[in-house]
Each structure stands twice: as structure tokens, then as C-alpha cells.
Amino acid sequence: INGTINYLFDPNILEEIDWSKIKCNFQNGVSYKKPGDGLVVRPLRDDDIHRDYLLLMSQLTKVGIVTEEQFKKRFEDMKRCEGTYYILVIEDKSTNKIVGSSSLIFEQKFIHSAGQRGRIEDVVVNGDYRGKQLGKLLVQLLVLLGELLGVYKLSLECKHDKVGFYENFGFAKDDQAFMIRRFIE
Amino acid sequence: INGTINYLFDPNILEEIDWSKIKCNFQNGVSYKKPGDGLVVRPLRDDDIHRDYLLLMSQLTKVGIVTEEQFKKRFEDMKRCEGTYYILVIEDKSTNKIVGSSSLIFEQKFIHSAGQRGRIEDVVVNGDYRGKQLGKLLVQLLVLLGELLGVYKLSLECKHDKVGFYENFGFAKDDQAFMIRRFIE
């Protein structure tokens, strides 16, 4: 993975990564199996709205209405904010649908020697594709990328029944309180 | 505040805001008192490293070594990433020192109608200035700014003894787990 990860996440590169080239090991020694032909993992593209990307995201939370124009604009906003958004998706080439997605988002700091903090966000796998360890693959790749790009810490928030899943990647429940204020449901 | 907040946070504007012009009300009706002459609230500047900004941050967490060049570079990185970083500081004009700081950081999303999420980060007030409600002022301004710029949610993580403080601003403890993995201490 070390040899390919820069390439994989180069925001200017739209070429696909072949699943068979990706093999990464869990901390606990479990390695990924090829989940079946035709699945590829690659960065999000600005036309993935046509590959049911938003339908997939609606399995995570509320998506609402997003036009193609808004989608492209949001994609460009993220790209312009260099070194900040890394969104990895899994496409099923047999159906041309996005079936998994997760984001790594960086935050520049002055603390920790002007370091950067990373966040794992919006992890979702299509219900029909569960059990293939696709979520594990996405998260593992993003954690590796975070480490490679030199974060001093990664964080995420998740439902309590997912704590064990994230412990696989070296995350531990923090003893701080996580607080939110919602403005729009 | 509504009339001045755009101005206050315009990243191109370096003019100072006079404390006496700022008066905002808590949800619970507490209003800010002028804490004493010579305190101003304004956006961070790229030369605040010379106003003990990093010394202040070291009251929050580990700062390590940050050269003037690194500081300026980090500041420029943040500025380039338009609409993302809003860092508000309080300067004591009698000593030319920064005595309080807090950040509001936006994250662009595809979910929630291509909405944006905000985070309150790195809230710190110099120990010698506590009891003047400076932390409240910073957080309240950033929450207002988040609302004004249209976040669908704001979040933060904090020590358990600060939960009551953040409840003042409409935050509530979320029932998700907050998890971290630290790469550098």
C-alpha cells in the first residue's frame, strides 16, 4: 500500500485502482480478501452523482436535494481546499454504482508544532454489500493515509455498537464529552 | 451583532473591533459586560506569534516548536482554504498580548443538501483573565457566526466539567461515542 497510496489519493488523478493491487493488513493481522470481481476502490469523482452516490449517502443520513450543479460545485470547493478532503469510494463496475464511501478530512492547527489533525467521516457501505469487509477496507486505507500524511491524531464519532469496529484500527473511546447543537434536522 | 459579524470575520479585514460595540445575549438571558478597558476581540493575524499567541495555546495543549515562518505559512494555508477557518482572538491592548482564542472550522458535505458542518475548536483563555466571561464571548460569537453562515450542526469535544458551560450555547451531549487514535503525543 505504501507504494500506491500517494497515487491513489492524488486529487488530480482520476485513474482507477485495481482491487487486486490493494492488500493491507489489520493491526490484528486479518488481511483483506478480494471481495469479488468488478469492485474497485478509487477517489470520488465529480460525476459520481450519476453512479448513485447520493442514494448511497442516504443510507447514512439525510441527503435532501442536491442538483448536479451543486454536486460539482461542492466537489470543486473541496478540491480547491488543497490537502483537506480525501473521499474514497468503492464502485461496482458491473452496475456502475458507488457502493461504499468514506472521507478523511484534515484540519490545520497551530498546536502540536503547527500539526494537522484528521477526521474519519461519513463511512457508509450499501446494505447489499455488507459482510465483504468493504467498510474495513475504506477505513484502513484512510487511517494509513492519515498516518502517511502525518496527523498527530485522528478522531471520529460513531454509534456505540461500532466502537469495536473502530478499535480494530487503533481507535479508543476518548474520555471527553462529544457535544452537538443541531440547527437543521 | 448581526450588523457587524460579517465585517468582523471577513478574512481580508484586519481592523479591530471595539469591545464596546459587541454586546450579545446568551440564550438564557445573560449579557456580556465590558470586561475592562483595552480588551478587543478580532480575527487572528499573521503576526500574532509576536503577541504571545503560542504561549496562550500552550495553556490548552502541547504546542512544540513553531517558527515565525511556519506560523505565517500555516496562517496562509488556512486563509487559502476559503470559508473554512475562523479564528477569533482577544487582545489586551495594554500589554499587546493575546489572552483568548477560539476557532470555528467548517466542513463541506454532500449530505444535508450539500450542507456544511461546523466545529468549535481550541477554546482557551489565559488563566490570569478568567472570570471575565471571555470564553463565553468567544464561543457565543462563533456559534452566532456558524448559525449565520448556515451550518446544519455544530459540534465540539470537551472535558466533562465543561459540559455545563457549552449547554449555555445550546449544545447537548450526543449519544455517539467519540474515539481517537493518537500518532504523536
Ligand SMILES: CC(=O)N[C@@H]1[C@@H](O)[C@H](O)[C@@H](COP(=O)(O)O)O[C@@H]1O
Ligand atoms: C464515523 C462516521 O462515519 N461518523 C458519521 C459522521 O461522519 C456523519 O457525518 C454523521 C452523519 O449524521 P448527521 O446527519 O447526524 O450529521 O454520522 C456519523 O456520526
Ligand SMILES: CC(=O)N[C@@H]1[C@@H](O)[C@H](O)[C@@H](COP(=O)(O)O)O[C@@H]1O
Ligand atoms: C472545545 C475545545 O476547545 N476542545 C479542545 C480541542 O479543540 C483541542 O484541539 C483539544 C486539544 O487537545 P489535544 O492536544 O489532545 O488534541 O482539546 C480540546 O478537546
